[in-house]
Amino acid sequence: MPETPQPETYSYLGPAGTFTEVALSQVAAAAGKPWRSVNNVGEALDDVVSGRSAAAMIAIENSVEGGVSATQDALASIPHLRIIGEYLVPVNFVLVARRGTTLADVRVINAHPVAYAQCHVWLDANLPSHGHIPATSNVAAAASLFDSDHADAAIAPPGITAHHDLDVLAENIGDNPNAVTRFILVSRTTTTPAATGADKTSIIAELPDDRAGSLLEMLEQFATRGVNMSLLESRPIGDALGRYRFVIDLDGHIDEERVADALMGLRRFSPNVTFLGSYPRADGIRVKFDQRYGDAVFTEARDWLDRLKSGLE
Numbered sequence: 669m670p671e672t673p674q675p676e677t678y679s680y681l682g683p684a685g686t687f688t689e690v691a692l693s694q695v696a697a698a699a700g701k702p703w704r705s706v707n708n709v710g711e712a713l714d715d716v717v718s719g720r721s722a723a724a725m726i727a728i729e730n731s732v733e734g735g736v737s738a739t740q741d742a743l744a745s746i747p748h749l750r751i752i753g754e755y756l757v758p759v760n761f762v763l764v765a766r767r768g769t770t771l772a773d774v775r776v777i778n779a780h781p782v783a784y785a786q787c788h789v790w791l792d793a794n795l796p797s798h799g800h801i802p803a804t805s806n807v808a809a810a811a812s813l814f815d816s817d818h819a820d821a822a823i824a825p826p827g828i829t830a831h832h833d834l835d836v837l838a839e840n841i842g843d844n845p846n847a848v849t850r851f852i853l854v855s856r857t858t859t860t861p862a863a864t865g866a867d868k869t870s871i872i873a874e875l876p877d878d879r880a881g882s883l884l885e886m887l888e889q890f891a892t893r894g895v896n897m898s899l900l901e902s903r904p905i906g907d908a909l910g911r912y913r914f915v916i917d918l919d920g921h922i923d924e925e926r927v928a929d930a931l932m933g934l935r936r937f938s939p940n941v942t943f944l945g946s947y948p949r950a951d952g953i954r955v956k957f958d959q960r961y962g963d964a965v966f967t968e969a970r971d972w973l974d975r976l977k978s979g980l981e
């Protein structure tokens with residue numbers, strides 16, 4: 669039987685208690701709606717593409733570990749996805765184990781790779797010869813301690829003991845106590861959230877060919893319109909060594925003339941541009957830009973051109 673579409677459902681990396689769930693709880697529209705726990709980014713986005721869910725919450729960037737490559741690559745390759753919101757969650761980690769385990773008993777640790785990668789300082793100092801088994805999420809890492817004895821301990825969010833009867837062997841084991849993860853809410857909608865004055869625009873673009881200065885030429889599209897970038901990351905395209913696509917966040921909204929003009933410049937220049945969306949910034953900080961690039965300046969220039977073409981000036 670075909671699945672009944674549940675367009676009100678929100679998908680998130682579960683099970684309950686993950687940082688991703690905390691991010692989803694910040695979405696006012698998701699309150700009281702069904703939430704579907706999934707095991708990875710691909711499953712979350714497939715829910716959106718297939719119409720099983722209205723939107724999916726996925727991690728895109730961590731302040732310590734950098735971009736989440738699985739998310740960036742999925743956004744580059746799955747068409748018709750749009751980012752409709754951005755959410756920030758402070759993250760810190762504890763080491764948990766089955767009751768009665770001591771730190772001296774720990775040989776193998778179950779952990780989500782993004783969590784594991786930001787606990788190195790503590791792990792190197794306290795468990796220098798541990799092994800690592802990857803988990804699908806921070807809560808799944810802890811839950812797996814009940815399913816098998818392959819691992820002796822797990823890296824988990826501090827709230828894990830509300831979900832599982834485990835001993836906390838160590839607290840605050842993250843490399844940076846101020847670590848933050850940035851999450852995005854992704855949907856298939858083509859309706860862009862309205863401009864607020866504190867917005868971001870996310871795109872992915874490829875360079876035209878292997879010639880000197882092409883990256884600079886791409887960046888000039890933004891610089892010459894007074895558009896600031898808040899993120900620039902390269903990801904391998906995957907078909908050959910040395911071929912990259914660029915994940916870019918711009919300050920501003922597609923409904924603002926300077927951003928729209930920069931996107932048109934990019935479209936003329938790049939063989940492959942993906943518009944991922946314009947959406948309100950999680951920090952609410954209003955975008956500052958030189959008034960030489962204000963909407964009125966672009967409108968005046970276009971009106972002038974129209975007057976020239978129609979012989980009025």
Ligand SMILES: O=C(O)C(=O)Cc1ccccc1
Nearest residue numbers: 686687688782783805806849
């Ligand atoms: O959402 C979670 O809890 C996850 O397992 C993904 C993750 C991992 C590390 C930092 C933030 C999110």
